[in-house]
Amino acid sequence: DVKVTQSSRYLVKRTGEKVFLECVQDMDHENMFWYRQDPGLGLRLIYFSYDVKMKEKGDIPEGYSVSREKKERFSLILESASTNQTSMYLCASSRLGDRAGELFFGEGSRLTVL
């Protein structure tokens, strides 16, 4: 069964803390993505990566960074968490090419920043 696994389902952090969200996929996909999901706003792309050590900014990269040291793993980092980063974070992966829009999602990580 193919899978995208996010390390934490629920996290509670304090303002100013550094936060790591980990994502691992077992499908040998080239593309990996981090989205945040907020009610009424849908999914907004934070960062994506199409290869190891490659990354590109999405629509809302401010306050976030990413790391892709291995093909299967894509990490989202909040250097100094703020309350407006309270959200659901979704990781996804896909192949390159024509099937690139067929995203496989993890179950999400719900982050609360106090």
Add this chain to the structure above:
Amino acid sequence: GEDVEQSLFLSVREGDSSVINCTYTDSSSTYLYWYKQEPGAGLQLLTYIFSNMDMKQDQRLTVLLNKKDKHLSLRIADTQTGDSAIYFCAESGTGGGNKLTFGTGTQLKVEL
């Protein structure tokens, strides 16, 4: 930039048809997608349509694409309680799918 819009809520009775609508702005999109998100879960791909098609049918699902009006719809026939979920449309833009733009999502509630 690209923008994809959907109404936020839809309520239907079990057994009726549901129609979820979506408008998008990027006329160069190669593919358009429908994703489903069940409670407490990530999104999963439901179906997609290539931009040179007008219609695609897959069992209870029918996708209609009006490229002139940049309008996409998803019809679910004989809607069941298990269809209750959030439905997102998404467009691929010119990149062919490497970077999707998602709509706001439509919460479908199926009542008995």
